[in-house]
Amino acid sequence: MDTITQLVTIAAVVLGGLTTYMTNQLMERSKRKDSLRVRWDEKKLDAYVEYVGSVRSCIYAAVLAYEVTHDLRAMPRTEHELLMDLTEAEGRRALAFERLMMLAGDPVIDAAHAVNSATLAIDWRARRLVEGPLEEWRALHTEIFRAINVFHEVARADLGVTGGFVGDRHTSRGLILPETRTPSPGE
Template sequence: MDTITQLVTIAAVVLGGLTTYLTNSLMERSRRKDGLRLRWDEKKLDAYADYVGRVRTSIHIAVLLYELREEIRMMPRTEHELAMELTEASGAQAMAFERVMLLAEDEVIEAAHAIQEDLAAIGWQARGVVEGTLAGWRTLHTDAFKAINRFHEAARADLGVQGRFEGERHTARGLLLPGARNADGATDRD
């Protein structure tokens, strides 16, 4: 073998080795990046689900408190007990909101802020800080559930979930609120 053939062979081996090394490095980098993205997506999903769960818990307790205060429902717990439970649930929900703030994209954060505003209004009326009618109470909840649906849509987009989420259809499915009472005490849901 002459020198040129040996140099071409050595160059081919070196080029093949470099190509293999670069390909493996890029694949490993891509694999690590995908693994990191997957871990963050899992964290986001957990944070989003926890937040919505805590929001719904706060709303549920606010409804119980409001119904007790307005004498729509009687229950074994006192107004004070429910107010304390709402305070605890609101604190846990606020911590979940902070976790969303750390992980989410702008659209999700904006949707979460809208939920926070609606929850504050619900909490104020449930506690009696702000007076309002049952119709106004229903409007607060409708707004809150619309905000939750916007949050769902933004979170789904952030997580890359395929498919459509029809927020208006879900909002219209009815709230778990008491019916409006007429003069003889019957509600529009009786």
């Protein structure tokens, strides 16, 4: 075997080794990148679910407070206790929103701002900071569930979830309001 053949063989072995090394490095880098993306997607999903759950807790607490403050329901708990529950729920919603702000992009954050505005409108009615008839109260609930559905759609798109839901049929399913009260003969 002459020297040129040996050099070609050595060069082929070195080239093969370098190619294998580079391929392995690129594959590992791709795996790390995918792992990081999945980890952040999991964190986003947790943040989005926590946020919507905290919003729904606020709505539920506001409904109970509203029903008691407007004499639509009698409960063994005082108005003050119910309003304190609402205050605590609002605090959890605010913290969940801050976590969402750290992980989400602009479309999700914009949708969450709309949800926050609608949630606060319900909160203010329950606290009697803003007055209005029961029909307006119901309209606020329709709006909050519409805003939650928009948030769901934007969050699903952000997470790369295919499919979706549209229309008002989902919005009306979320309403947890009492029936319209008819006054008794003495009222």
